[in-house]
Amino acid sequence: MIEIFYKADGQIMVSQSETDFPNIRYDDVIWIDLFSPSGEEKRAAEAFLGTIIQSRAQAEEIESSSRFSETDKAIFANTNFLIPGPEEYSMETVSFILTDHILTTLRECPLRSFTDLQRRILAFPKIYPSGYIVFVSILEQRIDLDADMIELMSKEIAQYNKKVNLGEDINEEFLLDINQLQENTMLVRENIVDKQRVISSILKSNKYPHELQSKLNVLLKDISSLINHTNFSFERLEYLQNTVIGLINLDQNKIMKVFTLVSLLLMPPTLITSFYGMNVWLPQTDTIWDWIIILGLMIASFLIIFFIFKKRKML
Numbered sequence: 001m002i003e004i005f006y007k008a009d010g011q012i013m014v015s016q017s018e019t020d021f022p023n024i025r026y027d028d029v030i031w032i033d034l035f036s037p038s039g040e041e042k043r044a045a046e047a048f049l050g051t052i053i054q055s056r057a058q059a060e061e062i063e064s065s066s067r068f069s070e071t072d073k074a075i076f077a078n079t080n081f082l083i084p085g086p087e088e089y090s091m092e093t094v095s096f097i098l099t100d101h102i103l104t105t106l107r108e109c110p111l112r113s114f115t116d117l118q119r120r121i122l123a124f125p126k127i128y129p130s131g132y133i134v135f136v137s138i139l140e141q142r143i144d145l146d147a148d149m150i151e152l153m154s155k156e157i158a159q160y161n162k163k164v165n166l167g168e169d170i171n172e173e174f175l176l177d178i179n180q181l182q183e184n185t186m187l188v189r190e191n192i193v194d195k196q197r198v199i200s201s202i203l204k205s206n207k208y209p210h211e212l213q214s215k216l217n218v219l220l221k222d223i224s225s226l227i228n229h230t231n232f233s234f235e236r237l238e239y240l241q242n243t244v245i246g247l248i249n250l251d252q253n254k255i256m257k258v259f260t261l262v263s264l265l266l267m268p269p270t271l272i273t274s275f276y277g278m279n280v281w282l283p284q285t286d287t288i289w290d291w292i293i294i295l296g297l298m299i300a301s302f303l304i305i306f307f308i309f310k311k312r313k314m315l
Contacts, residue, residue: 002041005031005121005134012125014118018044031121031134032104033114049074049099053106067194068201074099075207079198081111081142082191084149088180089187096135098207103131105138113141132208136215139195143222146192150229153185157236164240170247178244182237189230196223261309268301 004015006028015024018041032045034053046053051074069076075098080091095106107114117137121128128134160178164170199216202208272294 001035002037002045003031003033003035003118004029005033005118007125010125012121012128014122021045021048027101029102030128030131032102033118034104034106035110036108037106045104049097049102049104051097051099053097053104054078054095067198070205070207075202075205077198077202080191080194081107081113082146082149082188083109083111089184091187091191096138098131098135101130101132103134113138113145117141132212136212136219139199139219140215143192143195143219143226146188147222147226149188150226150233153181153188154229154233156181157233157240161236161240164243164247170244170251172248175241175244175248178237178241182234182241185230185234185237189227189234192223192226192230196220196227199223265302265305265309268305269298272297272301 002016002018004020004024005012006015006024007013007030008028012030021044026048029048032049034042034045037045042053051071054076067078075096077096077098079094079096081094083090083092092107092109092111094111097104097106105114117134120137121134128137160174160181163174199219203213203216203220
């Protein structure tokens with residue numbers, strides 16, 4: 001799918017066909033959005049821009065070494081967009097190509113930041129005169145969404161902490177949930193740091209308009225604050241995880257303590273029973289009171305051990 005945003009009569013129009021390129025002036029185009037494009041759509045966009053658009057494999061290959069590259073005609077930037085799921089988060093690679101004043105984006109899945117911005121462009125066309133501003137706006141939208149995700153994770157952490165304070169059921173599943181939240185926090189932090197690298201690289205480029213540097217600097221400050229927030233959230237999760245592990249260990253120690261005390265309390269009666277169970281002659285046997293005497297010795301030994309433990313506050 002291809003969407004071409006271009007200026008016409010003071011408005012911004014949208015074309016969804018690559019066959020419209022010959023009818024659109026180069027200087028009027030603002031943004032070309034390639035969403036899972038076909039070969040014809042991609043080749044038509046390349047011919048219109050006069051540059052090669054990276055494939056997904058090429059973009060991922062560049063990502064392994066650098067998120068940013070430049071040629072004589074274009075700026076290439078690759079970054080990951082985080083997609084939240086019911087439990088796990090996933091990363092989606094998005095490529096940005098800036099040629100003159102035109103922004104070209106290449107992506108493989110629907111993204112909320114793109115959809116919201118496309119509506120705003122059509123509603124307020126004068127705010128988006130060039131692809132550079134569209135690019136900054138996409139990053140702003142994305143960073144706002146990342147901030148919302150961090151806020152939601154903070155609320156989740158607070159809920160887990162409340163469960164621990166209320167003494168609710170703490171088990172292995174609860175610990176696994178905390179571990180999954182840690183993984184999500186690390187993914188969010190990685191995603192934010194990735195954008196920080198891209199923006200820092202763009203600020204060093206001579207091709208990017210200097211009048212937009214102030215906006216990019218503000219984005220860097222926002223990213224720094226989000227990184228600090230994710231670091232704090234991760235520290236809270238580590239503290240919560242250690243607390244849960246400590247509580248689980250305490251419960252296990254209590255169970256082992258009960259078994260140990262029960263074994264110690266029953267040891268003297270067991271010893272007496274074993275002694276009088278031997279198949280030899282023993283004192284206090286062969287009388288009618290044998291079983292009463294043995295039972296009394298067992299009860300007395302049990303009570304003596306019980307009161308010793310009670311006095312030493314072991315029970």
